Amino acid sequence: QKEVEQNSGPLSVPEGAIASLNCTYSDRVSQSFFWYRQYSGKSPELIMSIYSNGDKEDGRFTAQLNKASQYVSLLIRDSQPSDSATYLCAVNKGGGSNYQLIWGAGTKLIIKP
Amino acid sequence: KAGVTQTPRYLIKTRGQQVTLSCSPISGHRSVSWYQQTPGQGLQFLFEYFSETQRNKGNFPGRFSGRQFSNSRSEMNVSTLELGDSALYLCASSILAGAADTQYFGPGTRLTVL
Numbered sequence: 001q002k003e004v005e006q007n008s009g010p011l012s013v014p015e016g017a018i019a020s021l022n023c024t025y026s027d028r029v030s031q032s033f034f035w036y037r038q039y040s041g042k043s044p045e046l047i048m049s050i051y052s053n054g055d056k057e058d059g060r061f062t063a064q065l066n067k068a069s070q071y072v073s074l075l076i077r078d079s080q081p082s083d084s085a086t087y088l089c090a091v092n093k094g095g096g097s098n099y100q101l102i103w104g105a106g107t108k109l110i111i112k113p
Numbered sequence: 114k115a116g117v118t119q120t121p122r123y124l125i126k127t128r129g130q131q132v133t134l135s136c137s138p139i140s141g142h143r144s145v146s147w148y149q150q151t152p153g154q155g156l157q158f159l160f161e162y163f164s165e166t167q168r169n170k171g172n173f174p175g176r177f178s179g180r181q182f183s184n185s186r187s188e189m190n191v192s193t194l195e196l197g198d199s200a201l202y203l204c205a206s207s208i209l210a211g212a213a214d215t216q217y218f219g220p221g222t223r224l225t226v227l
Binding site: 042043044045046049088090094099100101102103104105106 | 161169219
């Protein structure tokens with residue numbers, strides 16, 4: 001089992017609909033969770049971080065964290081063609097000087113006009 | 114503020130050679146992390162440097178090494194290149210150590226080993 005798992009997709013969503021991206025992780029003590037977006041040929045950029053159970057909203061993006069079930073999700077409302085990209089989930093492992101981010105392989109999202 | 118820069122952007126090497134990649138972080142950022150990205154494995158953590166000290170290391174062989182200078186610029190070296198080292202190498206800088214805050218990625222160096 002991979003430490004951070006994401007469905008590789010592609011996930012195809014009509015323009016204007018809600019895109020739902022999921023990520024599960026194996027380390028029960030993980031405390032920090034991040035969603036990055038990576039356009040083809042570009043480097044990743046941070047969309048959202050979440051540290052507490054529940055929802056965190058930022059514009060059209062909502063991150064949801066459920067530590068008991070060990071999953072984190074990203075919802076994109078009113079999806080736009082410009083949202084088409086690969087979405088990477090990252091979860092911390094270890095603490096102190098051993099802290100590092102473990103990355104999922106990413107989910108490719110395609111928004112169809 | 115200028116972003117993270119990486120040089121060179123593209124490299125072609127042959128097996129057995131060595132290579133050095135460079136990363137200049139955002140001004141004021143003292144943490145530099147290096148990642149290898151391949152289609153099959155995704156992003157894999159190589160190591161992190163903070164204030165010239167290697168703070169953490171991923172699960173890569175000793176052929177992969179790095180260092181950080183007093184101006185926070187970092188270099189990564191790969192010796193005795195293997196075909197499997199072909200990948201996009203990304204560096205990311207942040208203010209705090211340990212990736213505890215936002216990491217800003219550079220454009221990457223695309224390494225091809227023939």
